[in-house]
Amino acid sequence: xxxxxxxxxxxxxxxxxxxxxxxxxxxxxxxxxxxxxxxxxxxxxxxxxxxxxxxxxxxxxxxxxxxxxxxxxxxxxxxxxxxxxxxxxxxxxxxxxxxxxxxxxxxxxxxxxxxxxxxxxxxxxxxxxxxxxxxxxxxxxxxxxxxxxxxxxxxxxxxxxxxxxxxxxxxxxxxxxxxxxxxxxxxxxxxxxxxxxxxxxxxxxxxxxxxxxxxxxxxxxxxxxxxxxxxxxxxxxxxxxxxxxxxxxxxxxxxxxxxxxxxxxxxxxxxxxxxxxxxxxxxxxxxxxxxxxxxxxxxxxxxxxxxxxxxxxxxxxxxxxxxxxxxxxxxxxxxxxxxxxxxxxxxxxxxxxxxxxxxxxxxxxxxxxxxxxxxxxxxxxxxxxxxxxxxxxxxxxxx
Numbered sequence: 001x002x003x004x005x006x007x008x009x010x011x012x013x014x015x016x017x018x019x020x021x022x023x024x025x026x027x028x029x030x031x032x033x034x035x036x037x038x039x040x041x042x043x044x045x046x047x048x049x050x051x052x053x054x055x056x057x058x059x060x061x062x063x064x065x066x067x068x069x070x071x072x073x074x075x076x077x078x079x080x081x082x083x084x085x086x087x088x089x090x091x092x093x094x095x096x097x098x099x100x101x102x103x104x105x106x107x108x109x110x111x112x113x114x115x116x117x118x119x120x121x122x123x124x125x126x127x128x129x130x131x132x133x134x135x136x137x138x139x140x141x142x143x144x145x146x147x148x149x150x151x152x153x154x155x156x157x158x159x160x161x162x163x164x165x166x167x168x169x170x171x172x173x174x175x176x177x178x179x180x181x182x183x184x185x186x187x188x189x190x191x192x193x194x195x196x197x198x199x200x201x202x203x204x205x206x207x208x209x210x211x212x213x214x215x216x217x218x219x220x221x222x223x224x225x226x227x228x229x230x231x232x233x234x235x236x237x238x239x240x241x242x243x244x245x246x247x248x249x250x251x252x253x254x255x256x257x258x259x260x261x262x263x264x265x266x267x268x269x270x271x272x273x274x275x276x277x278x279x280x281x282x283x284x285x286x287x288x289x290x291x292x293x294x295x296x297x298x299x300x301x302x303x304x305x306x307x308x309x310x311x312x313x314x315x316x317x318x319x320x321x322x323x324x325x326x327x328x329x330x331x332x333x334x335x336x337x338x339x340x341x342x343x344x345x346x347x348x349x350x351x352x353x354x355x356x357x358x359x360x361x362x363x364x365x366x367x368x369x370x371x372x373x374x375x376x377x378x379x380x381x382x383x384x385x386x387x388x389x390x391x392x393x394x395x396x397x398x399x
Contacts, residue, residue, distance in 0.1 A: 001053075001119075004107045009074040009117060012058060016068040020052035023060040023071055027081050027118070030090060037137070039087070040094045043122060044132040047099045051124035056082075057117035076115035079106060087120075094135050096163040100125060131170060135163040188223035189345070192286065196220055199288045200349055203278050213293035213313065213352040213360050215320070217327045219335060221285035222342020229283040230338050233268065240269060242334040243281065248326050254297070254319045255326040256289060277323075285335050289327050293352075293360050298323075302363070312361045314375050324348075353378030 003011035017023055022042065029035030046052040057077045060069040084104050091099060101123040106116045125132070196218050204210060232238030244262055248255035260273035271279040276297040280288040293313050295303040302314040336344060353360050354377070361375030 004055075004117065004119065007108050009058075009076075009107075012055075012071045012074060015071045016066075017060055017070070018068070019049060020046075022046075022052065022054045023058040023069070024054060024056045025059040025075070027056055027077060028087075030086060036090050036094065037134075040091060040134055043091060043099060043102070043120075044095055044134060046122040047125050047132045048130055051122050053122070054120040055117060056120070074117070076117060078115055079118075080114070082118055096133050096135060096167055097129055099132065100129070128171070131167065133163040133167050185223045189220075192220045192223055192345075193347075195282075196286060196288065196347060199280055199286070200290070200351075203272075203280060203288065203290055204351070206272055207275065207278050207290070207292070209290075209292050211352075211356055213298075213356050214290055214350065215293065215298060215323075216288060216290040216347075216349040216351075217324060218289075218347040218349065219285070219287040219327075219331045220345040220347070221335075221339055222344060224342045229267075230285050230335075233281075233283055234264065239281065239334060239338075243269060243271075243279070243330070246326065246330050247333060248329070249322065253326075254291075254300070254322045256330055285339060287331060287335060289323075291323055299360075308358075310358045312359045312375070312377060313357060314361045314363065317363055347384060350383045352381065353383070354381040 003009065015021070028039040030039065042054060046054075057075055058071045059073045059075070061072045062069040082104075087104065088102075091102070099122060101121075103121045103123075105119045105121070107119065108116050199218075200216050203216075204214060230239065234240050236244075240262060243256070244258065246256045248257060251257070256279060258271045258274065258279070260271070262269045262271050262279075264270075265280070266282070268280070268282040270281070275292075276294065277289065277291040280286075291297050293299055293315060295306065295313070298315050298319055299313045300316050300319050302316050306314070331344075331346075360378055362378075363375050
């Protein structure tokens with residue numbers, strides 16, 4: 001809408017109508033039933049979608065070779081033709097529930113200018129307010145309309161269900177369906193978490209990490225009936241190729257790059273050849289990476305003077321940050337784009353921080369080996385970090 005703010009209306013020419021923009025050559029004819037019905041119908045359509053704008057004073061036509069109408073001429077309309085109070089009053093009378101935040105603005109805005117373009121803005125409405133229902137279909141008799149009415153037998157005659165009653169009943173049905181959906185997704189999510197925990201136990205056993213502190217990162221795909229196996233898991237132009245050659249800060253850094261080959265496991269992918277780290281990707285997108293707390297990976301550089309195997313292992317904060325960054329880089333670049341809906345869950349799981357090989361220490365953001373006294377010991381042995389709907393989870397909506 002930069003053209004409106006600059007009062008450069010000629011820049012609107014060629015702009016196509018869309019799901020959020022509608023052009024009108026002239027104001028609605030509110031003195032007629034049809035004109036009032038058209039106005040209420042247009043506002044309800046935007047409110048029931050994701051909101052939008054109606055721009056009055058712009059003519060749109062459709063070229064035979066185009067799918068959408070485009071702005072072809074601009075004609076400023078007299079501001080005196082529009083009574084905003086009447087526009088708002090008709091909505092209150094004929095539409096249920098009320099549309100929140102609707103705004104009408106003139107361009108130019110100056111009252112000294114008698115003519116202009118009128119913009120009606122319909123903000124996105126809360127889902128709990130939808131659907132917006134017309135109280136009657138009067139005025140639409142000469143139009144090809146598909147509409148819904150609910151007749152009821154009352155005594156010895158037939159009456160029609162009021163818009164308020166219809167809306168409330170639809171909301172009640174929706175709430176029941178949404179509650180059932182939440183319950184189904186909750187069970188599916190619990191099953192995903194259980195499988196994720198089993199993956200960590202299996203990887204710890206197969207990597208022979210039962211005596212060292214470990215650091216695991218997991219991404220759990222949306223728990224939804226619409227979420228199925230990811231496409232092209234094993235193609236070189238798919239997830240196998242993306243995981244075999246992941247983008248990273250440094251080729252030889254602390255990332256997900258493998259020294260060997262990915263193996264196929266239960267329809268997914270796995271990498272267990274490197275004793276320092278492991279990778280597991282299930283067909284539905286459940287993604288797990290892990291690393292151990294030894295001097296050649298999570299404890300890199302800071303343990304050169306460590307001679308007593310029973311003394312704590314000092315973790316390198318830069319390695320932790322880089323490894324975590326590369327995990328999320330792959331999730332955002334390769335996994336989330338393949339699932340266009342739902343909420344992803346992230347888990348950070350550490351084990352053996354106190355009990356395995358003398359525990360670990362963590363420097364507060366520095367990796368200077370001279371600052372041995374700065375290291376803080378772990379306060380617990382096993383942790384699941386994050387924040388979200390469930391304790392220990394970080395949640396992100398895709399799409």
